[in-house]
Amino acid sequence: MSDQAPPADASLSATNAVPSALPEWGVAQIHGINRIGLWSLYRKEVRRFFKVQTQTVWAPAFTTLLFLVIFSVALGRGGREILGVPFESFLAPGLIVMAMMQNSFANSSFSFLSGKIQGTIIDLLMPPLSEGELMGGIVGAAITRAVAVGFVVAGAMMLYPGVSLAMAHPWAVLWFGLMGALMLGFFGLMASIWAEKFDHNAAVTNFVVAPLSLLSGTFYTLDRLHEPFYTISHFNPFFYVISGFRYGFIGQSDIAGHMEAGAAPVIWAGAGLLGLNIALALGVFALLKSGWKIRS
Numbered sequence: 046m047s048d049q050a051p052p053a054d055a056s057l058s059a060t061n062a063v064p065s066a067l068p069e070w071g072v073a074q075i076h077g078i079n080r081i082g083l084w085s086l087y088r089k090e091v092r093r094f095f096k097v098q099t100q101t102v103w104a105p106a107f108t109t110l111l112f113l114v115i116f117s118v119a120l121g122r123g124g125r126e127i128l129g130v131p132f133e134s135f136l137a138p139g140l141i142v143m144a145m146m147q148n149s150f151a152n153s154s155f156s157f158l159s160g161k162i163q164g165t166i167i168d169l170l171m172p173p174l175s176e177g178e179l180m181g182g183i184v185g186a187a188i189t190r191a192v193a194v195g196f197v198v199a200g201a202m203m204l205y206p207g208v209s210l211a212m213a214h215p216w217a218v219l220w221f222g223l224m225g226a227l228m229l230g231f232f233g234l235m236a237s238i239w240a241e242k243f244d245h246n247a248a249v250t251n252f253v254v255a256p257l258s259l260l261s262g263t264f265y266t267l268d269r270l271h272e273p274f275y276t277i278s279h280f281n282p283f284f285y286v287i288s289g290f291r292y293g294f295i296g297q298s299d300i301a302g303h304m305e306a307g308a309a310p311v312i313w314a315g316a317g318l319l320g321l322n323i324a325l326a327l328g329v330f331a332l333l334k335s336g337w338k339i340r341s
Contacts (some may be wrong), residue, residue, distance in 0.1 A: 050147040075173050083178045086169075088155055090186030100306065101148070101190060104198040108205035109144040113137060113202060116264055127266060139263035141198050142225050142290040145191040146283070149226040150254055153187035153233035154246050159291060162242060166339070176333040180234065180326070187230035188223070195222060210294060217293030225286035226317040229254070232323035238332050238339065257283045266299045282321055285314040 075082075094101040117133045160166035169179060175271040202208050212218055232254075238247045261283035267275055278284055285300065292298040292311050301310035333339070 046134060047259075056089065058175050079173055079175070079178055079269060082172055082174045083182050086174065086179070087185050087189075090152070093156065094186070094190050101152070102193050102197055103257065104158075105144050105148050105194050106201055109140050110201050110205070112140055113205060113208070117207070120264070124290030126333045127301065128295060130209075130295045130297070131207055131276055133205065134209045136264065136292070137199075137202045137205075137208045137210060138291040139261075141195055141202070142222055142287055143258050143261075143263050143283075144198050145195045145222060146225045146229040146286065147258060148194045149187040149191040150229040150233040150236075150250070152190045153183050153230045154237040154240075154249075155236035156183055156186070157234060158240050158243065158246055161237070161339070162323060163207050165251060170339070176330050180231075182327055183228065183234055184230040187233065188226045191226035191230075192222075194227045210256075212294055213296030214308075217289055217315075217340045219293075220315050221286050221289035221293065221318070224315065224322060225283075226327065227322045228286070228318065231322065231329050235325070235329050239336065240291075241338070257281055261287050262299065263287055267297065281320065284320060289314050291317075 113133070113136060116136060120132060125132045157166070157169070160169055174182070199210055203210055236246060236249045240249070260278065261281050262278070267278050267284070270278060288298045288300045289311050292300075292308075298311050300314050
């Protein structure tokens with residue numbers, strides 16, 4: 046009797062009792078923030094645009110410098126001053142932050158959309174990254190490109206005669222530069238989720254981003270506009286980014302419509318942009334969470 050094999054049920058019980066080396070299926074193994082995954086995504090996005098830096102950093106700087114040359118020659122002759130400073134010094138900060146915003150949009154919109162079109166979006170969706178980490182990596186790289194373009198443009202403009210980039214309020218330069226890059230980073234990611242081909246993204250650039258940038262007081266003060274365009278321009282968030290960023294350099298702003306208002310309108314504008322960016326972040330997070338036009 047001792048030579049008989051044990052019952053099958055006993056063998057199965059013994060096998061099941063041995064702990065498995067693999068984690069249980071479907072149970073999350075990464076808790077909190079996936080720092081390695083987030084850093085890897087951010088580094089991948091930064092390396093992507095730095096590999097073609099002639100196109101992504103230096104070319105936008107050259108184009109922006111051309112804007113400065115053309116408009117200063119056409120409108121800045123005869124020692125013309127705006128807000129108490131030479132026209133070139135008035136124009137330069139607006140062009141810098143405009144280039145930063147446009148390149149932030151271009152970076153965040155391209156990375157996600159190219160993955161959808163080329164079929165490589167699985168490289169973004171398969172890794173153990175939450176929606177917030179995915180958004181943070183892409184938008185963080187967009188801000189990095191915006192900052193790089195901003196430094197290159199500012200360095201080039203410092204060599205142009207008549208331009209002074211001495212900062213009157215450094216906090217405003219940092220805050221409004223960050224808010225502008227964040228805003229267009231979120232907006233670019235939102236546009237890339239909606240777009241199904243590059244033509245859709247180009248339409249957003251040409252019919253939304255470019256007009257809002259050019260009609261935001263970059264080249265003029267709003268008091269030169271007639272109604273209803275004067276009132277409409279105050280609903281343009283680009284106007285507050287550019288005016289606040291310019292305030293950091295020249296110490297004057299036309300946000301309140303006159304120079305005697307001081308810093309209070311600028312601070313309120315900065316708070317409003319923070320609220321807008323929080324709303325955009327929540328909107329992008331909801332779109333990523335729903336999988337709309339991503340997993341279909």
